Amino acid sequence: MQIDDLIKLVEDALAEMKAKDVVRIDVHELTSVTDYMIIASGTSSRHVGSLSDNVVEKAKAAGRQPLGVEGKESGEWVLVDLGDIVVHVMQPATRQFYDLERLWQSAESRRAQQQESVE
Numbered sequence: 001m002q003i004d005d006l007i008k009l010v011e012d013a014l015a016e017m018k019a020k021d022v023v024r025i026d027v028h029e030l031t032s033v034t035d036y037m038i039i040a041s042g043t044s045s046r047h048v049g050s051l052s053d054n055v056v057e058k059a060k061a062a063g064r065q066p067l068g069v070e071g072k073e074s075g076e077w078v079l080v081d082l083g084d085i086v087v088h089v090m091q092p093a094t095r096q097f098y099d100l101e102r103l104w105q106s107a108e109s110r111r112a113q114q115q116e117s118v119e
Helices: 003-016 045-061 092-098 100-118
Strands: 020-026 036-041 068-070 077-081 085-090
Touching (some): 003 085, 020 100, 036 092, 077 092, 085 092, 092 100
Antiparallel strands (some): 068 077
């Protein structure tokens, strides 16, 4: 499965279950762990669990076995590792507290600034 197809599968799975504020961040130049992070919010622990379950179910149906799923017990933050993509599904307060978007996007900005200063 191509990366673009996997991105679409994840984003469609999240949209199907009415995820809130879905954001995709390209991190392939920042880390060797994954190429993309997709972050989404659920409205409750049950919703967060349903969102992550749907992502896992759709990935498996497409032949992409998740490498791991973490956090399902608490329902505050569930991480689904699909290798090329790591999906973070969080409740809004948890998402605001950890602010992964700012963390990874500011790292990208710093990398771009460093690259510009080298050139």
